[in-house]
Amino acid sequence: MNLVAEATPKPSETEPRIATAEFLAELANQSTRLESATPEEIIAWASERYAPHLTMATAFGPEGCVILSMIAEVAPETYVFNLDTGYQFQQTLDLRTRIAEKYGVEVDMLQPELTVPEYEVKHGGPLYETNPTQCCFDRKIKVLRQAALGKQAWMSGIRRDQSADRAQAAIVGWDEKFSLVKVSPLANWTKSDVWKRILDKEVPYNPLHDQGYPSIGCWPCTRALADGETDDRAGRWSGSAKTECGLHTIQESDGSGI
Numbered sequence: 225m226n227l228v229a230e231a232t233p234k235p236s237e238t239e240p241r242i243a244t245a246e247f248l249a250e251l252a253n254q255s256t257r258l259e260s261a262t263p264e265e266i267i268a269w270a271s272e273r274y275a276p277h278l279t280m281a282t283a284f285g286p287e288g289c290v291i292l293s294m295i296a297e298v299a300p301e302t303y304v305f306n307l308d309t310g311y312q313f314q315q316t317l318d319l320r321t322r323i324a325e326k327y328g329v330e331v332d333m334l335q336p337e338l339t340v341p342e343y344e345v346k347h348g349g350p351l352y353e354t355n356p357t358q359c360c361f362d363r364k365i366k367v368l369r370q371a372a373l374g375k376q377a378w379m380s381g382i383r384r385d386q387s388a389d390r391a392q393a394a395i396v397g398w399d400e401k402f403s404l405v406k407v408s409p410l411a412n413w414t415k416s417d418v419w420k421r422i423l424d425k426e427v428p429y430n431p432l433h434d435q436g437y438p439s440i441g442c443w444p445c446t447r448a449l450a451d452g453e454t455d456d457r458a459g460r461w462s463g464s465a466k467t468e469c470g471l472h473t474i475q476e477s478d479g480s481g482i
């Protein structure tokens with residue numbers, strides 16, 4: 225599939241970040257065309273079109289590690305960062321080193337303005353206990369917004385079969401929240417596809433996945449699945465109605481939430 229030749233011209237550095245109807249239609253066309261492409265082809269297309277204004281945020285989940293292994297092959301110049309909230313598991317932080325050693329991909333660790341002690345003093349204790357939405361906003365969303373400045377597109381590891389929120393994710397779409405084109409190379413992969421790739425290619429992954437944690441975020445808001453639980457994200461913000469940190473619950477431009 226010759227995706228690069230079929231792609232529309234690269235956007236200029238001054239391309240308006242206003243999502244016009246024409247712009248959205250063009251993204252929708254690209255997304256439809258890329259439905260049958262491999263993740264590597266999608267990443268190569270995104271790099272061809274948006275580099276050096278292409279970026280990727282990773283929490284070192286299985287999908288992120290797979291994409292990092294692909295980036296190393298087809299788009300090694302991509303700027304990749306982690307939202308280093310200060311509350312990540314040590315196993316997650318160690319994975320950054322393992323990825324760098326295997327692929328030479330250095331993931332930039334972006335921290336919020338306040339350290340964890342400063343933040344907890346400011347709020348009279350850990351905000352994740354009383355207002356996790358605000359905590360995620362301060363320690364993830366604000367940092368991502370800062371990282372998005374000067375960028376035109378970002379890649380994510382979301383898959384449609386992960387949750388109802390993600391079921392309508394496009395391969396290429398407009399991310400209203402961050403004013404970026406959002407590219408999801410694994411949108412139509414399954415969990416089995418991801419783990420087959422990890423095992424076949426010996427992609428480094430978080431050892432907590434072997435201890436009952438299918439989905440891993442910050443340690444205060446993540447637990448292992450209990451017996452009988454089948455929803456991979458049941459251990460995230462367990463006991464609250466919150467299911468997403470807010471990075472991927474995006475209002476589409478037509479107002480329909482995904």
Ligand code: SF4
Binds near residue numbers: 309351364
């Ligand atoms: S996942 Fe929990 S600890 Fe991490 S930023 Fe969100 S609320 Fe805070």
